[in-house]
Amino acid sequence: MKSFKIERRKNNGYEVVDLYGELDAHTASQLEETLQQLINNRKANIIVNFQKLDYIASAGLGVFMAYIEDVRSIGGDIKLTNMNSKVYNVFDLLGFPTLYDILDDEEKAVKKFLKEK
Amino acid sequence: MKKAATYHKKLSASTENLSLVRNFVSSQAKKHGFTEGQINDIRLAVDEACTNVIKHAYSYDDTKDFNIDLNFNRNGVSIEIIDFGIGFDPTKYEVPNLQERIKQKKRGGVGIFLIQSLMDELSYDSDGDKNVIRMIKYRN
Numbered sequence: 001m002k003s004f005k006i007e008r009r010k011n012n013g014y015e016v017v018d019l020y021g022e023l024d025a026h027t028a029s030q031l032e033e034t035l036q037q038l039i040n041n042r043k044a045n046i047i048v049n050f051q052k053l054d055y056i057a058s059a060g061l062g063v064f065m066a067y068i069e070d071v072r073s074i075g076g077d078i079k080l081t082n083m084n085s086k087v088y089n090v091f092d093l094l095g096f097p098t099l100y101d102i103l104d105d106e107e108k109a110v111k112k113f114l115k116e117k
Numbered sequence: 118m119k120k121a122a123t124y125h126k127k128l129s130a131s132t133e134n135l136s137l138v139r140n141f142v143s144s145q146a147k148k149h150g151f152t153e154g155q156i157n158d159i160r161l162a163v164d165e166a167c168t169n170v171i172k173h174a175y176s177y178d179d180t181k182d183f184n185i186d187l188n189f190n191r192n193g194v195s196i197e198i199i200d201f202g203i204g205f206d207p208t209k210y211e212v213p214n215l216q217e218r219i220k221q222k223k224r225g226g227v228g229i230f231l232i233q234s235l236m237d238e239l240s241y242d243s244d245g246d247k248n249v250i251r252m253i254k255y256r257n
Contacts, residue, residue, distance in 0.1 A: 022136060022139075024132070024135045024136070024139075024164060024168070025132045025135060025164075025168040025171070025172070026132035026133055026135050026136070055139070055160075055161075057135075057161060057164045057165060057168065057228075058165055058168075058225075058227045058228040058231055059168060059224075059228075061227065062224030062225060062227070063224065065215070065218055065219050065222075065223065065224045065227075066222050066223070066224040067222075068219055069219060069220065069222055070222075086157050089157075090161065090231070093230075093231060093234050093235075094213070094215060094227055094230070094231070095215045096215070099215060099216060099219060
């Protein structure tokens with residue numbers, strides 16, 4: 001079993017959340033806690049890097065559905081980057097690309113945030 | 118490639134078991150010659166169906182069990198997920214409106230849509246005690 005893990009760091013002052021392993025109904029609560037913490041601390045410009053995420057189920061996508069309005073209401077956004085095709089397909093099936101910024105890599109997310117300033 | 122075969126697994130209704138479920142179905146589908154893309158579809162569909170059983174049929178009560186049956190044949194695989202909890206018909210589910218759900222901060226209800234998108238057939242039977250979700254993935 002590939003265990004799920006979250007790490008946090010900064011890139012150009014933006015909050016980056018790195019996801020590792022498999023995100024499902026069992027592990028989604030960890031992501032929820034992380035996003036909740038960031039929002040509580042008014043850290044609204046968030047990049048979630050999926051490079052090391054191997055798998056996502058709808059419970060994982062549900063976390064992004066539940067928190068995006070909160071983040072946008074305090075003037076920020078959650079930008080999703082570095083997804084492998086398997087993970088991207090799940091977001092695509094549910095229509096996420098029209099409502100979320102899903103970018104090839106983290107630098108594009110940073111540039112987009114800078115442009116939106 | 119292996120010939121027709123049937124596999125069973127009985128698990129307690131805990132989300133901790135979802136990774137076991139995924140490993141079980143992926144390894145059997147691989148043994149039976151499904152492509153990587155098909156295995157990804159099957160794995161996610163079964164994960165979503167089992168998540169619904171754990172969450173809705175049993176309300177996360179891990180003293181309860183559910184069964185997974187895999188039946189491989191020449192044409193594909195038929196998968197049954199059987200529980201004895203509160204029934205829920207996944208075939209009578211509407212396509213989720215993502216924008217509406219985001220506005221309402223709703224996070225659930227998209228698993229069934231995924232199963233419908235990923236598998237070739239989906240049906241549901243309930244006799245009041247036993248609920249069976251049956252899904253089929255064809256090889257071609």
